[in-house]
Amino acid sequence: MRGLGADEVIDYTTTPDFSSVAGDLDIVFETVGAYAGQAVAALRPGGTLVATLAQSLPPVAEPVAEPAARRGVRTAALLVESDRLGLTELVRLVEDGLLTPTVAATYPLGQAGAAQSTRSGPGKTVLTVD
Known part of the structure; x- marks a missing residue:
């Protein structure tokens, strides 16, 4: 992961709740579909949670909408569909x-x-x- 540009790597097998060691993040891309709650807890007020899985749409992370609003965290969805232009x-x-x-x-x-x-x-x- 460091080779991909990560400053800090958290092993989910030894740290099941990444929000316990990561905090004050600007943005979290939730690509798994099970960590939206942890993402909200790890984001700073004004941060953004982006869900990238089709089953998360719409609305984005509905179960975390209220906690996100309380923390001032914005939620967004990103669904990418393959097309010729993008693949090219x-x-x-x-x-x-x-x-x-x-x-x-x-x-x-x-x-x-x-x-x-x-x-x-x-x-x-x-x-x-x-």
Whole structure:
């Protein structure tokens, strides 16, 4: 995570409530769907909680709306849908060396079932077509 630019890394397996060690944050991107409450607690007044999962929309983190309002935390949603323009731009960023994808594992297309059922760690699982 430090290689991706994180100043501080919190291991969720040893610190299940990250708000107990992180606080006064400006923004939290909630990408899992289970940590909105902790995010609100870790944000400074005026901070922003952004939910990025489809099941969080709309409204964003409804169960935390009241605590967020009490703390002066703004909530927002971000749903990205793949489209040709966006994917083309991602390819350009990778080709220009401005974006480095993290690949956890690579499988031939014929092993797609195995690829789907195997947890490979951080990064994306890639299927190759020959």
